[in-house]
Amino acid sequence: MLEPLGIPADAEALYVVLAALEDTSPEELAVRTSLSAHQVGTHLDTLADLGLAVALGRGRWKALPLTDVVKGLKARRVAEIEAAAIAADTLHNQILAASHSTEDDVQVFVGQTSYAEYTRLCNETVDEICLFDKPPYVGGPSMLSIEELREQSGEWRALERGVSQRSVYHPGFDPERLKEMALFAQVGEKSRTAPVPMKLVLFDAKIAWIPSMPSYMPGHERRASFVRHPLIVESLVWLFNAVWDTAIPITAGTYLNGDPRRQMLISLMMSGSTDDAIANQLGINVRSVRRWIAELMDELGVTTRLQLGAALVRADSMRNP
Template sequence: MTVDVVAAEGVPVVTSSVPIGAALPSLVRWGLSSDADLVFRTLATFGPRPRRVLSSELGLPVRRTDQALAELHECDAVVSTDDSRAAARIWTARRPAEVVTALRTRRLQIVNAEARERSHHAVLRALRATPVGRDLPLVTAPGTPGTCADGVRYLSSRDRARTRLAEVLGSDIRDFLTMSNDQAIDAESARAAAPLDLALLARGVRVRVLALPPADGDPLDVSGHLVNGTSFQRRESPGVPLKLVIVDHRISLFPADPANLERGYLEVSRPSVVQALIRLFERQWDGAAAHLALPAIRLSEREQKLITLLAAGHTDQSAAQHLRISARSVTGILRALMDRLGVENRFQLGLALGALRVAAPPSLALPDQES
């Protein structure tokens, strides 16, 4: 849907390319003011506008509108025509995805790769210095695949490690621990992990993930279909010592060469070593910050009815008819809820409301409930 608007000062306004009601990222998350976020949302949704039209439509004083535009212009989120008179300039929002990418890049804090490798080797050296791990491989990656010590097996490629992990996770397990010193998950790894994650969640396996904070500093990272409050728990720590998974307190896997994951993984099933790695995980877990602490929220009666209808499969239009409001009002209610919870889209909103136990599962929703 696009909207044709004519500015009050006779300046034609170009139609918007962003559908009304489409989820837009919150620029507040990237350090911008709420005024700047509001002005950007307006320009991105309804199209280019001069400052006075923006000020009038949003009910903002011209001074605050000018400050918001200056803030957006400084981070290249908006552009304007070259008219020398400020009142005559037409402001246009850049594509939201491009703006977010630029803001992320500006805030990137990349972990030093050499420091990450040193941390990995320090953990293994400490293990080898104890009686429980003295015969672990002395070299980074053993030359021959297969058993290389008592209770230690070398999986000589990343694909072999993934296959083995899928095999182990497919058995009857109750607990899965993982530490990750990756700041971003590549698409191939995400595709490989998604079916396993879904299966673990469906089986009620307790999953705990300890990870580095994201490189871009984004405080919100809803991990796909998994949210704190279910059997999945996630915490962040800036000092994750190595990449590690531990399955059911009996099998652990970690990279054979932290500088090159394609060289495969070591699988350790020796109980004494696994227990030492579990103790390492628990120390790191206890010192980490809980991730995605959702704010408490109480839904109004109308919000609760709307969420229940949508959970039961209603469209915006049919939910609006049940509630005797307009479809645009439905969009407004959902947008307000997204902003209150700091999420970007309806999928994340559903996850957040489910985690807070304020939305009924579809099987319990009442599709024929009248307002």
């Protein structure tokens, strides 16, 4: 019964006899069990090593409580297994590092080559694209039509063919970018807002695209690094998920679909953000936030923010039965 804990069957049988006695000698145990003196001595040593028996002196032996000993053995075995798992993980990483070719771990692309490589990765993504987005942005007008997005955005085409996309947008959105975000939400993008440390795109948790932030400034040529080293990408995936888990969801919402900034206001307000926090997120002043909230209250015929929250929930549920 105790063999899974490393206690041999013969030693267990001897323990059963020993436990029924106050204390005894090896000779008496040999008589009671029909074992040889040598066999008894060997099993007593095994029981002592396992903490199941103790020598009292003058050739006498005594059994120790089984329950306490088994709990100790179990704890020791669990600790050994955990240590083995850690050692195996360390060995795996060492083997991975030794066998992995570093030739293509990090590649740097410049200008149109960077855009072409990025587009290729979007087109080859199978499961999920994850991205951090923050200023600075490329100059020029935003792409607002679905036709332009389908033609020029690799992420849009990936969404249309069923690839999942999670995006965390840095606070502060101009109206044009909000409209573009609303279009992406309609085609399936899941978006949240939180301060992000960098621009970053992860393709299927296997490749990371890290652009040079200064290269987005006027007069600079676009540069980006494409990272494939599994341990580096693993760390970047962990960073993305840590930020995602604490970010504020941006609701696509059906109420006031024509005004993406108001959708963002509603999303932040429903998440419990203060007026100051909403103003910072939207890049406007607090007076504008309060004016928009007052306009919403008038439109929905409510007089308190609590009533406003209930009315917004009711309005959205009526449009999404």
